[in-house]
Amino acid sequence: MRRKRMEQKADKSYLNQEFIHSSDARPLRILSEYLYPERQFKNHSINNTIIFFGSARIKSDKEFQHDLESLQAEHDCSNEEQKHAIQDKIHTLEKQRELTEYYTEARDLAKMITEWSLQFPKPKRYIICTGGGPGIMEAGNRGAMEAEGESIGLNISLPFEQIPNPYITPELNFEFHYFFLRKYWFAFMAKALVIFPGGFGTLDELMEILTLVQTKKINKKMPILIYGEKFWKKVVNFEFLKEMGMISADDLSTITYVNSPKEAFDVLTSALTEHYRL
Numbered sequence: 554m555r556r557k558r559m560e561q562k563a564d565k566s567y568l569n570q571e572f573i574h575s576s577d578a579r580p581l582r583i584l585s586e587y588l589y590p591e592r593q594f595k596n597h598s599i600n601n602t603i604i605f606f607g608s609a610r611i612k613s614d615k616e617f618q619h620d621l622e623s624l625q626a627e628h629d630c631s632n633e634e635q636k637h638a639i640q641d642k643i644h645t646l647e648k649q650r651e652l653t654e655y656y657t658e659a660r661d662l663a664k665m666i667t668e669w670s671l672q673f674p675k676p677k678r679y680i681i682c683t684g685g686g687p688g689i690m691e692a693g694n695r696g697a698m699e700a701e702g703e704s705i706g707l708n709i710s711l712p713f714e715q716i717p718n719p720y721i722t723p724e725l726n727f728e729f730h731y732f733f734l735r736k737y738w739f740a741f742m743a744k745a746l747v748i749f750p751g752g753f754g755t756l757d758e759l760m761e762i763l764t765l766v767q768t769k770k771i772n773k774k775m776p777i778l779i780y781g782e783k784f785w786k787k788v789v790n791f792e793f794l795k796e797m798g799m800i801s802a803d804d805l806s807t808i809t810y811v812n813s814p815k816e817a818f819d820v821l822t823s824a825l826t827e828h829y830r831l
Contacts, residue, residue: 586734590707590727594742597725598675601829602682602705602742603666603821605659606758607689607749607780612649613656621646655749655781656692662747662780662814663696663704669822671702679744679825680705684735685726689749691718698722707735736761744829745821746777750784767804774828775807778817782810 572578594600612620624646628639663681670679681697683690685706697704698720706721708728717726729735740762748759759779765771779785791808794800811817 583731583734586729586731587737590738593724593727597703599678599680599703599705599725600676600742601679601744603679604739604743604746605663605681605683605689605693605749606746606751606755607655607659607692608652608751608755609684609686609688609690610649610752611652611656611688611692611750613692614653617646617650617653652750655689658780658814659689659692659747659749660696660699662817663693664700665696665814665818666821667697667700667702667704669818671700678702680725682707682739682743683721684708684754685717685721687716687718689751691720694718694720707738709735740765740771743775744773744825745775747780747817747821748778748785749780756788763804763808766807767800774824776809776821776824776828777807778809778811778820780811780817782812785810 566572567581573581621643624639624643628636628643631639666679667681673679680703681693682705683693685694685708690706694704694706695718703722703725704720705725706717706727708717708726709732710728710730717728727738736758739758743762746759746762748755759777762771762775762777766775766777791800791805795802795805809820811820
C-alpha cells in the first residue's frame with residue numbers, strides 16, 4: 554500500500570519545544586546557560602567583575618516609606634481583627650528601617666567603583682555584577698548605571714522575589730534556571746566580592762566563595778569584603794570557628810570588614826591595584 558506523502562516537514566529537534574523542555578534535553582539547556590553568557594561577555598570585552606551580594610528584601614528609603622504609608626493607610630481602613638495582622642506587618646517593616654542605609658551605600662559604592670574603573674581600557678575594567686533582582690542587587694546595578702558604566706545581572710527563575718531590576722545593562726541581563734551555572738558565572742570572572750546584609754541566599758553565596766578559596770579551587774587573589782560589621786558579627790561568628798579549630802587563621806586572611814562606601818572603595822582599589830598591577 555502506498556503511503557500518503559507528508560505535506561509538512563517535521564521541526565528540527567532544537568526547535569521542538571516539547572523536546573527542548575524534556576529531561577532528555579537537559580544537557581542542551583545546561584550548555585546554553587554556559588555558552589550564551591560567555592558569548593555576551595566576549596562581545597562586551599568583559600573579563601573582570603566585582604560581585605555585589607545582598608538581600609533582595611532591603612528597600613531604598615523611598616520604597617520603604619511608600620510601603621510603610623501603604624500599610625498605615627490599610628490599617629486605618631480595616632476592622633479590629635484585620636488591624637492586628639496589619640500592625641504585625643508594620644512592626645516587622647519598622648525593624649528593617651535601619652537596613653535602608655545599606656541600599657544607599659551599595660548604590661554609592663557601585664558608582665564609585667564604576668567611575669574609578671572607567672579610566673581603564675575596556676578589557677581591564679571592573680564591572681559590577683549582581684544577582685539582577687531588587688534590594689542590594691538593584692542598588693549595585695543602579696550605582697553603576699548612574700556612573701554611566703555597564704553592569705551585569707545574573708537573575709535566577711524563582712517562585713518569588715526575583716524580578717530583574719531596570720538598571721542592568723540590557724545585553725548583560727541573564728535569566729538562569731540552574732543555580733550551579735549562575736554561581737559559576739559569579740565566580741569565574743570575579744576579582745573581588747562585597748557581601749552586604751542578607752539571608753539564606755546571601756549566606757549560601759558567601760560560604761560557597763569562602764569554601765572555593767579555602768580549598769584552592771579559586772587560586773586568584775580575591776579580596777572578600779563583608780559590609781556592615783554590626784550586622785554580620787551577629788549572624789556569623791568566624792572568630793569562634795577559628796577558636797574551635799574549625800577553620801584556620803589563614804582562612805580568614807582574605808576577609809575584611811568594612812562599614813562605609815569610602816572604606817570599602819579604598820580597600821578594593823588598593824587590593825586590585827596591588828594584585829593586578831593597575
